[in-house]
Amino acid sequence: MNKLISSSTFLAAFFATSAAFAACTTDVAKDDLTDAQVQGLYDCVKEKLREGYASQGDAITKDYQGWKAAATLPAVTGTHGKRFLMTFANDTAFAEYTKFSDERGPMPVGSVLAKESFNVNKKGEVKHGPLFFMTKVAAGGDAKEFGDWFYAAYSPKGKAMKIKQKFCHSCHGAFEDQDSLGYPGEDYRVSSN
Numbered sequence: 001m002n003k004l005i006s007s008s009t010f011l012a013a014f015f016a017t018s019a020a021f022a023a024c025t026t027d028v029a030k031d032d033l034t035d036a037q038v039q040g041l042y043d044c045v046k047e048k049l050r051e052g053y054a055s056q057g058d059a060i061t062k063d064y065q066g067w068k069a070a071a072t073l074p075a076v077t078g079t080h081g082k083r084f085l086m087t088f089a090n091d092t093a094f095a096e097y098t099k100f101s102d103e104r105g106p107m108p109v110g111s112v113l114a115k116e117s118f119n120v121n122k123k124g125e126v127k128h129g130p131l132f133f134m135t136k137v138a139a140g141g142d143a144k145e146f147g148d149w150f151y152a153a154y155s156p157k158g159k160a161m162k163i164k165q166k167f168c169h170s171c172h173g174a175f176e177d178q179d180s181l182g183y184p185g186e187d188y189r190v191s192s193n
């Protein structure tokens with residue numbers, strides 16, 4: 001009896017582990033992953049990724065989970081360490097951000113964009129990446145030289161990372177006509193309608 005219990009416990013544990021394990025790894029090279037395969041990896045890692053971000057209790061590392069996604073899929077654009085990036089916009093930002101147009105108006109003060117990130121290493125294992133934020137602040141303050149944006153990033157373990165505003169803005173500032181925003185790749189933008 002004892003033996004039976006322990007072996008079925010073992011089997012249950014084995015299947016649970018292997019299912020999670022199998023789904024969060026891939027034997028396809030990162031550059032060859034199809035959209036469906038990327039979605040599968042994201043579905044697998046999402047919960048753990050979010051648990052890690054929120055684990056230090058900073059409100060924003062949890063709040064963004066309730067915002068609307070501005071991308072249809074985490075995509076690689078070659079920036080942010082060539083990671084898969086998934087963008088979210090808060091209510092203040094969403095309508096304006098998702099116009100994705102040069103004719104777009106300025107982003108309203110209080111707009112926040114969030115970006116989850118993960119990567120796939122050479123062994124095909126999913127690795128958690130940082131959580132990035134940009135917040136539009138009132139014009140003319142300390143952030144004036146950074147387009148009135150405040151940049152922030154959290155490690156996969158939820159710790160606020162020491163970043164230089166200048167580092168982030170040195171790249172984002174190049175998107176002059178888009179209020180310093182890079183936007184998700186064209187194939188992966190949600191529509192604002």
Ligand code: HEC
Pocket residue numbers: 075076077079080085087113114115132133134151152153163167168169170171172180181182183184185
């Ligand atoms: C080498 C250039 C580069 C650097 C440096 C950089 N970014 Fe980005 N960032 C981009 C590009 C390009 C995008 C849009 C690409 C995408 O979403 O796939 C983007 C998107 C974002 C977004 C989503 C909003 C948007 O622009 O559409 C946030 C939030 C963000 N970055 C935060 C940061 C933070 C915080 C830092 C500094 C720690 C940083 N970025 C550094 C290039 C950069």
